Amino acid sequence: MCRVAGARCSCRTGPLTGLCKWRLKIERVGNLNYPEEARRNGIYGRLILSVEIGADGSLKAVRTDRSSGFTELDEAAKRIVRLAAPYAPFPEDLRRDFDSLRIVRTWTFTRDNQLAAE
Numbered sequence: 001m002c003r004v005a006g007a008r009c010s011c012r013t014g015p016l017t018g019l020c021k022w023r024l025k026i027e028r029v030g031n032l033n034y035p036e037e038a039r040r041n042g043i044y045g046r047l048i049l050s051v052e053i054g055a056d057g058s059l060k061a062v063r064t065d066r067s068s069g070f071t072e073l074d075e076a077a078k079r080i081v082r083l084a085a086p087y088a089p090f091p092e093d094l095r096r097d098f099d100s101l102r103i104v105r106t107w108t109f110t111r112d113n114q115l116a117a118e
Helices: 017-032 036-041 071-084 092-097
Strands: 002-004 007-009 045-054 059-066 100-109 115-117
Touching: 017 071, 017 100, 017 115, 036 071, 045 071, 059 071, 071 100
Parallel strands: none
Antiparallel strands: 002 007, 045 059, 045 100, 100 115
8 A cells, every 4th residue: 555645545556556656666766776975974854846747757847845955865856756757658538637747745765775755
């Protein structure tokens, strides 16, 4: 189970499947590309990032809404989003109504050198 947009969903079924898969992909790519400077210097923290994805799965924009207080973490989060692109195209029923989606998430770089996107 994962939590997306305040709702619980299974990452295999349900209306928020695509968002769950996006979050899992971000966490996988983020943990494989955890910022070395943060690991080396014991830097950890939370930030809020907005990501806009086009209906075709392309990355349209990425913006820091609230900084972690560490440029290294803020820039690493943006880099991870870019590395993980492109994303899965929207399902046809979603494409009919939306040409892009903005996803806002809290990113946590932990003391254990892990990334979680909440």
